[in-house]
Amino acid sequence: MTFAWYAHLKELNSQPWFVAALVSWGIALLEYLFQVPANRIGYTVLSVGELKIIQEVITLGVFVPFSLFYLREPLKLDYLWAGLCLVGAVYFMFRGKFA
The missing domain is CATH 1.20.58 (Methane Monooxygenase Hydroxylase; Chain G, domain 1)
Known part of the structure; x- marks a missing residue:
């Protein structure tokens, strides 16, 4: 999430905010695909x-x-x-x- 939340400040600072939001959402989706199952497994212990x-x-x-x-x-x-x-x-x- 760090990359999704902050990388656009450096890489997409000349783009409109909604472009940065869409790129960040795409990166965040990938992380959530790992995080949600990890939390489900972790919650067992x-x-x-x-x-x-x-x-x-x-x-x-x-x-x-x-x-x-x-x-x-x-x-x-x-x-x-x-x-x-x-x-x-x-x-x-x-x-x-x-x-």
């Missing part, structure tokens, strides 16, 4: 909250390199703080799971 926290960790793990290397955004200390917040979220969501 994890709760919805656990699945969501995992999704957010993966999203930030993909977004930071994407924004740095693809979009050429500067590295910000806020990425570290956001990552630490997610570490806390993972801890609280899974702390009783493996005890």
Whole structure:
């Protein structure tokens, strides 16, 4: 979803917004074709909250390199703080799971 949501800012910035939306929807559809079955499989062993926290960790793990290397955004200390917040979220969501 990172590519679908943000790549158009660099690649399609001279195109009308609806062109960017259509391209992004096409990319997002491909991801949903994988995400929906993955969530169904994951839900057999994890709760919805656990699945969501995992999704957010993966999203930030993909977004930071994407924004740095693809979009050429500067590295910000806020990425570290956001990552630490997610570490806390993972801890609280899974702390009783493996005890």
